[in-house]
Amino acid sequence: MMFYDQLKSRRSVRKFKDQEVEKEKIDVILKSALRAPSSRSIRPWQFIAVIDRELLLELALCRDPGSTFLKGAPLAIVVAADKGLSDVWIEDASIAAMLVQLAAHDLGLGSCWIQVRERFHTEQEKAEDYIRDLLAIPEQYSVECMIAIGYADEEKKPHEENKLLYENLHFNQF
Numbered sequence: 001m002m003f004y005d006q007l008k009s010r011r012s013v014r015k016f017k018d019q020e021v022e023k024e025k026i027d028v029i030l031k032s033a034l035r036a037p038s039s040r041s042i043r044p045w046q047f048i049a050v051i052d053r054e055l056l057l058e059l060a061l062c063r064d065p066g067s068t069f070l071k072g073a074p075l076a077i078v079v080a081a082d083k084g085l086s087d088v089w090i091e092d093a094s095i096a097a098m099l100v101q102l103a104a105h106d107l108g109l110g111s112c113w114i115q116v117r118e119r120f121h122t123e124q125e126k127a128e129d130y131i132r133d134l135l136a137i138p139e140q141y142s143v144e145c146m147i148a149i150g151y152a153d154e155e156k157k158p159h160e161e162n163k164l165l166y167e168n169l170h171f172n173q174f
């Protein structure tokens with residue numbers, strides 16, 4: 001299938017079946033992340049695949065309500081990067097995270113981005129510090145996001161072709 005045809009059915013999925021993601025599929029998703037382009041090919045990212053039920057339940061509490069649905073997911077990929085290695089680690093991490101979502105989609109899985117950077121667990125504690133403690137992430141790494149992944153237990157209609165924001169497209173000049 002052409003990439004664009006496949007992309008048409010991509011939607012954020014927040015409800016998942018009680019079904020694990022096969023190890024082979026997790027491997028393909030993680031290898032896809034490692035194929036991401038990165039500025040000067042520095043590849044500052046780190047990916048943590050979480051399948052442990054208790055950890056997933058705790059990660060789901062990292063932000064209320066933005067991350068709560070993670071408690072029903074069988075897999076989360078935490079995307080972090082060494083901010084000391086690259087001044088554009090946010091872009092590098094985001095591109096890799098998008099590849100995680102696209103690879104998941106290609107494998108028949110649903111996924112949703114959970115924002116971590118610049119978000120808070122409590123008024124005092126950053127969401128990334130809460131995750132850092134849970135997953136023993138060293139201080140030099142910043143957490144950009146988590147991608148919740150699993151077999152979809154909700155059906156979402158594709159975005160309609162005639163409702164895309166064509167007015168945001170420009171040719172040659174704004």
Ligand SMILES: Cc1cc2nc3c(=O)[nH]c(=O)nc-3n(C[C@H](O)[C@H](O)[C@H](O)COP(=O)(O)O)c2cc1C
Pocket residue numbers: 010011012013014066067112113114115116
């Ligand atoms: C940078 C970014 C941050 C997001 N953060 C969250 C989040 O914290 N929680 C969540 O449920 N969805 C989050 N999303 C998913 C968006 O809500 C979703 O992509 C948007 O509503 C469009 O829906 P669609 O993906 O089905 O097209 C995020 C998406 C992006 C790209």
